[in-house]
Amino acid sequence: MIVSMGALLPGVGCYFCIAYTYVFQFDVIANFSQSDQCPGVQSMLPPVSYAIGVWEPQRYFWLFIMFLHCPPRIFFLILYRRAFRNAAPKSACYRRVIYFYTKTMWSELVGLIAVSVLDIKCNFVIHAIAYSLWIISFNFNMLFNTILHHYGGIRETSQKVFFSFLFAL
DSSP states (O other), rough: OOOOOIIHHHHHHHHHHHHHHHHHHHHHHHHSSOOOOOOOOOOSSSSSSHHTTTTTHHHHHHHHHHHHHHHHHHHHHHHHHHHHHSSSSOOHHHHHHHHHHHHHHHHHHHHHHHHHOTTTTOOHHHHHHHHHHHHHHHHHHHHHHHHHHHTTGGGSOOOOHHHHHHHHO
């Protein structure tokens, strides 16, 4: 249950918000224009930021998903840090990777919350910076996670962990 809330819930919630928009608010999408400077230009693929941050009731559903997602996410942040520190080589380089991994996990969470709360209509520049923080941190998390699993020997503990490691690559 905690794993689902920490890992799968945001993806499922995001896809639900997008599907809800297409099913119940198709008129909003059909009349969507990217900017005020190009009023005649229509787009059938609006940014996800509109589906999760501007249009209602999806906005409230997405914020509820974030409310459920953040506590398990913080739990996993602490759990991963401890697991890597206990099961790993004691080299200074490995410890630095754990340090940066922890920092990028925190910054990913902060970026995700900022993208969710500060919608695209509120302040586009801050929303874009928050999105950049989230996506860059997300990618570095995967890089550091792969490095830590490889050098910490965690992927060798069971076949299931090994296959999830290969999937992450």
